[in-house]
Amino acid sequence: MTQMLASRPLKFYGEGISYLKKTESKGSLIVVEGPDGSGRSTQIDMVTGKLEADGHAVITTGLKRSELIGAGILEAKHKLPLGKKTLALFYAADFADQLEHKIIPALHAGYVVLADRYIYTLMARSSVRGIGRAWSHDLFGFAIKPDLVFYLDVPPEELFHRVFQKYGSLDYYESGADMGLSDDLYESFVQYQRGIAKEFRAMETKYGIVRIDGGKAVPMVYADLQKRIDDYLRNLRNP
């Protein structure tokens, strides 16, 4: 019944990585996007459990987790305010490190890579801060096109309550505090998240992002997500 998986060529958004020796893989790259408090990590945990139970090797990656520069990003944030492009490039460097040291090797080894955020969050953050979409798109010309991209959409007002309940405070950048949107932190958060959500809508068609209503109960969101992933994986084996 299950057929041997065929290797598929890695696809890139732009110029790709020309020095890459192996340009095919049997793995899959599945991205879950969404703001803090949208339930990304909960969903990823549940999906991981199910996929592993089904016999898939799964690895999860996220932004800001690279050993090389991850810590540096956090330090830099607190010292001097960094310029928009500087920050965007910093995150891109960190992403490149993870892509080449973690994601690509895992894909080559046939893993299902579940990415807790990907380039879209980075592009959305840049865009709301006034960086041109075209430049961001070009910047990530070396990024692999994922097989599936989900966006957990939750209204900003609801996010605010979730984040506050969980952490008791708001993250500086996630609430757009660096942008001087409003003196009122709630207002600033809502405006910022609205801007991010708008960017995601603008990216939907171009990048094939599937929007999922993240405002629903966790089991319902999960059922939707898991079904789409299962369908995709089944289709890979029985095209």
Place this chain on the structure above:
Amino acid sequence: MVEGIDGSGKSTQVHLLDKWLRSMDLKVFFTEWNSSDVVKEITSKGKKKALLTPTTFSLLHATDFADRYERNIAPLLEAGYFVLADRYIYTAFARDVVRGCSAQWVRKVYSFAAVPDITFYFRVPPDVAMERILEGRPKLKYYEAGMDLNLSNDEYESYRIFQSRIVEQYESMMQKDRFAVVDGTLDIEEQQELMRRHVMPLLPPEIMAKQQRAARPEAAYR
């Protein structure tokens, strides 16, 4: 902006240019490649571990450049400063491409940077540059020698191959990016004179007139 391989003499020349401009009371800002405090620590950490892929390496240098650009270069240019840069975007274009990055991609990444009024390119045969480098510093640094590219196990051989490939890249940009070529094998004084002649038209008119009189003493008697 000055460009050229290690040991091409560009740093000496840009220093002299800096001195000259300051002696005329002009507002000058000097900036060096890979020198942002914020980025430096992180880059060197990665460099030590020899873990950087060409793309990451390229992006970290771009981050460094962007930090200096957003913090200093752009606002100072707007304020009318003379900005002198020891290495500019062309260094990235040359090095990153030799390391295997796409030339188109690197140019897009740096597309936010202003095109310099003058880009001095110091042309020196790699052997001459190598001699100069080895005089001062007996040991070559890992990335400087291009050891990450596995060109050769011998670091001097690797350096020679790496630098000559960079020279190829510079040469291919010379026309398109309108480099003002300086023969780096000339005497230091000759090179500097040539550079000052190039910069002269950029000086404020009253200072330019004064400089021209000084450069041609016979004209001053008329």
